[in-house]
Structure formats: structure tokens, C-alpha cells
Amino acid sequence: MRGMLSSLAALAAVAALSGPPGQASAQDSAPSLAISCGALGIELRLCKEGVEAWSAETGVEVEVVSTPNSSTERLALYQQLLAARAGDIDLFQVDVVWPGILADHFIDLAAYVPQAVEGHFATLIANNTVDGRLVALPWWTDAGVLYYRKDLLEKHGFAAPATWQEMTETAARIQAAERAAGNSDIWGYVFQGKAYEGLTCNALEWIDSFGGGTIVADDGSITVNNPRAEAALELAASWIGEIAPEGVLNYSEEEARGVFQSGNAVFMRNWPYAWALANSEESAIKGKAGVAALPKGGPEGSTTGTLGGWNLAVSKYSEHPELAAELAAFLTSKAEQKRRAIVSSYNPTFPALYADDEVLAANPFFGQLFETFSNAVARPSGATGDQYNRVSAEFWGAVHNVLSGQEPAEVALADLERGLMRISRRGRW
Numbered sequence: 001m002r003g004m005l006s007s008l009a010a011l012a013a014v015a016a017l018s019g020p021p022g023q024a025s026a027q028d029s030a031p032s033l034a035i036s037c038g039a040l041g042i043e044l045r046l047c048k049e050g051v052e053a054w055s056a057e058t059g060v061e062v063e064v065v066s067t068p069n070s071s072t073e074r075l076a077l078y079q080q081l082l083a084a085r086a087g088d089i090d091l092f093q094v095d096v097v098w099p100g101i102l103a104d105h106f107i108d109l110a111a112y113v114p115q116a117v118e119g120h121f122a123t124l125i126a127n128n129t130v131d132g133r134l135v136a137l138p139w140w141t142d143a144g145v146l147y148y149r150k151d152l153l154e155k156h157g158f159a160a161p162a163t164w165q166e167m168t169e170t171a172a173r174i175q176a177a178e179r180a181a182g183n184s185d186i187w188g189y190v191f192q193g194k195a196y197e198g199l200t201c202n203a204l205e206w207i208d209s210f211g212g213g214t215i216v217a218d219d220g221s222i223t224v225n226n227p228r229a230e231a232a233l234e235l236a237a238s239w240i241g242e243i244a245p246e247g248v249l250n251y252s253e254e255e256a257r258g259v260f261q262s263g264n265a266v267f268m269r270n271w272p273y274a275w276a277l278a279n280s281e282e283s284a285i286k287g288k289a290g291v292a293a294l295p296k297g298g299p300e301g302s303t304t305g306t307l308g309g310w311n312l313a314v315s316k317y318s319e320h321p322e323l324a325a326e327l328a329a330f331l332t333s334k335a336e337q338k339r340r341a342i343v344s345s346y347n348p349t350f351p352a353l354y355a356d357d358e359v360l361a362a363n364p365f366f367g368q369l370f371e372t373f374s375n376a377v378a379r380p381s382g383a384t385g386d387q388y389n390r391v392s393a394e395f396w397g398a399v400h401n402v403l404s405g406q407e408p409a410e411v412a413l414a415d416l417e418r419g420l421m422r423i424s425r426r427g428r429w
Helices: 008-016 043-058 071-083 099-105 122-127 150-156 164-180 197-209 227-239 246-250 253-261 274-278 321-331 334-344 351-355 357-362 370-374 381-403 409-424
Strands: 032-037 061-066 091-095 137-143 145-149 187-190 265-270 289-292 307-314
Touching: 032 043, 032 321, 043 061, 043 321, 043 334, 071 091, 071 099, 071 197, 091 099, 091 321, 099 307, 099 381, 122 137, 137 321, 137 334, 137 370, 145 150, 145 274, 150 164, 150 289, 164 187, 164 227, 164 265, 187 253, 197 227, 197 381, 227 381, 227 409, 246 253, 253 265, 253 274, 274 289, 274 334, 307 321, 334 351, 334 357, 351 357, 351 370, 381 409
Parallel strands: 032 061, 032 091, 187 265
Antiparallel strands: 091 307, 137 307, 145 265, 145 289
């Protein structure tokens, strides 16, 4: 059995000293595996439970290695480990935008577990297919949604907002009324404003909802510098210090959830995983939260949500790729995804589960927001390929400058366009 490692950072340090796969001697003759899992909310616990169930069936020991919650930090660690061609991790939990970046390091799962491909959303299978190879299996899908305090909206006579402008006004009025009544800690809106991948997701939702495009179009053209994108960012910047605390500029998912779940925010943008936690026994707002589609960018805008979700990929450098593929197939199966949906509101990648009575009893909004989940806006990872990470970093940096008041939206978007042109060699990816 491999020694337990507390984080992927430790593995990366080991990888830096490792030779090519096959040179290290196994500690035991019996095969064992290692899987990297995130620790957002109860994500790590769910991963361990699924792994333990498979281990009980097969007798194969599996080490679960936790990774940073920040997808930006996690990708950097993965790249370091994979570049060393180390076999320390057999299965990698990969973001929906990483297949094009990491594909060369993963096996073709369709060749190992072809039965595991059936039944998923076709768009997710397509997203995980690079140069004809299925480099990852969908584990759960995501789209950004709006959480709201249904008790506070009812108390003050408001409905869930249809537009971002309505959300801004509603948040401001309820915040003012609650503070006047003695609730000095409450804010109108919290979201993921830190300069990282989560801000790319939030800002893409704002811009897309205003009809401002997807940063880079499917044909590779850079479209982000336009008046609608500018209007979206200007509105978002107006929230800081007014309906959103200045600290939101350093919030990721869990910081935003912490404020909302403690009862100190009227609205929150987050992923569906927060639903089960907001309604847990320990939550200060149990039974008081509602979920809706994210608002439109004005009457002519559209409802949107950034496509999120995570997949499982098997390393080319694994000593046991067949076993690792079998574990990936088990963890991404319909039965396991149903369990995760019921226990912790993780969105399944099987359309059939959105009509499952037990799943809907645990997550009523799954049925109501099916269109949001099935038609979410994708980040431009397909158009930009292995340059996506640089594109996203340029984008979230520009947006953060606008939110923090360092640059007006007009200037930041013009600078961003020039930066993306340089990355792409003048629009050619």
C-alpha cells in the first residue's frame, strides 16, 4: 500500500524526483490505486464513500488524495506531476475545461470501458473527446445558479429577480431594511470575486446574460471588447461596497457559501452543491433558501449559467490502467451519481436522473432548472485549446481590475483584447 499523502502538493514534490514510469519498485505485490479528489463542501467525503464501495467489491485498495479547492492551483499541480510522467496518481479529477490542456497525459477510456460512455449528456462526452479519444468520463455537471433567502424576499414583498438590475435593487432595499432593523452584518449579494477561475465563471455569466458573447467565439475570434460586455462589468463593479462586501474580491465558492449559509446575505451565486449544505442540520438558514436561474442582463438579455462540472481521467503513467478505468466507470455510473445527487445535490450527467422521483425529492430545483443545466454557456476552452488557461487568467485579471476600481470597464476590455491577440498570434489559435 502506498503511504498516505495529505495533498497533491506533496505528490508534486515526489514527482520532481521521480524517473520515468516503471522505475520505482512497488511496495506491495497486490495492485493498488490512487485518486485525486477535491475537498469543496463534502466533496472529499463523497469521493471516499464511492471509492470504499468499489474497494469492498473488488478488494483493490485505493488511496484518496485531497487537492486544493482552487482549480487554478490544482491545475498547476497536475501539470507538474504529469510533466514528470510519475505514476503516483492513477485517476485525476479534472475540470470541464481541462481535457484539451491535459489530454496527452490520459488514456482513451472508450477503449477500456466502452459501456461507461452510454447515457451521459452527449455534449459532455463530446467535451471530453480530444482528437477522437475519450480522455475523461463525466462525473458531475454544473451551472451557476442564484440562491436567495425566500423568507426575506417574502417578508419585504419581493419575488426572485428576473434581471441583474432587479437583483441589484432588491438586494439594496432588503439590505437597507434589515440593517435598519438591527441586522448590521447582512449584505445583499455574495459571489466568487477572487482573481481565479471562479471569477471567469461569474463574469462570463454576466457578459453572456447581456448578450456580450463568450470572450472568444467558436471560430476563434476575440469578441470580448464590446458595449454589452462593458455594461455587464460596470454593473458588477457597482455592487462592490454597496450590496457586496469589499471582501468579496477575495471570495471563492466556500467563502461566499459561508456568508450566505450563516444568514448574512440575501442573494448568492454558487454551484448546486451548496443546496444540500444550506439545508443541512447545521445551517442557520435551513429551509429558508430558494434557488433560481441566474438573472438576465436586462429585458433583452438571456438567462444563463456557466457550464461547470468535473470528470475522471486515467493517467497514461498508471501501472494499472485497466483497474483505474474500472474505478472511473464505477464512480461515474448512474447509480453512484444518483447517490451523490440525493446525498449532496451534485448534478448528474445522465439526463434520465432529472426525471427520477428520489432525485427530485431531494433537489426540487433540478427539474425546474433542467434547461439551465443542459444548455449552460461553455467557457472558450474548445476554441482556445491549450491556451485556455492563459486566456482565462487574462480575463479574470481584467475583470478583477474593474471590480476593484483599478480600471474602468472600457479600458480593461480594450487591454484584454490586445492581450488575447498576443496570446493567439492575432486571432489564430
